[in-house]
Amino acid sequence: MVSTSKLSANGGKFITNGTKYRSIVGALQYAVVTHPNIAYSVNKVFQFMHAPCDILFQAVKRILRYLQDIADNGLRFTSSSRLSLTTFVDATWASDVDDRRSTSGFCIYFRGNLISWSSHKQQVVARSTAEAEYRSVASTPADLSVDYGFS
Structure with a gap:
């Protein structure tokens, strides 16, 4: 697109x-x-x-x-001896032209392999880019705990 x-x-x-x-x-x-x-x-x-x-x-x-x-x-899945969990998070502020809500997204890698990803509209309209980014960062650990049972 x-x-x-x-x-x-x-x-x-x-x-x-x-x-x-x-x-x-x-x-x-x-x-x-x-x-x-x-x-x-x-x-x-x-x-x-x-x-x-x-x-x-x-x-x-x-x-x-x-x-x-x-x-x-x-x-592609590869083997790695390094035990690491890496997360990338991003948001686009007011990206929907119809309702002005922001879109959040994240990718989670375990040992260098992609294990989870998501892209969704935020629940509320953010007033700034910083607020949209903060909401995205704050929701990612919550999504991770719900999906994989981490607490």
């Missing part, structure tokens, strides 16, 4: 029969399991399943072309 594109529920001409759009986007949900790099893009087009338009369908086709280009890539 083009990083400067802002998808919206009000952009473009609506598709009368959205069955094909829903089918392709539903199938892309399974591709996210082995290609976490498309999780954000798939999440964005998934948000408009109820009313797809031509601009969203173009974004879906762009994701499919990207997957075709990287067909041989995927998650």
Whole structure:
């Protein structure tokens, strides 16, 4: 997905029969399991399943072309003697043009291998970039404890 594109529920001409759009986007949900790099893009087009338009369908086709280009890539697991848990967290402030909520995301690596990742909209509207980043950093350990039983 083009990083400067802002998808919206009000952009473009609506598709009368959205069955094909829903089918392709539903199938892309399974591709996210082995290609976490498309999780954000798939999440964005998934948000408009109820009313797809031509601009969203173009974004879906762009994701499919990207997957075709990287067909041989995927998650690689390697062995490592170093016992380490590394987390990367980021947020985009007010990235949704419809409701102005920020998007948080994180990746967790254990011994250099990706074990968990997530991208989701924040529950409230942040007033600044710093607040969006803080909320993202604060929610990651909570998500980790819920997913893996850490306390």
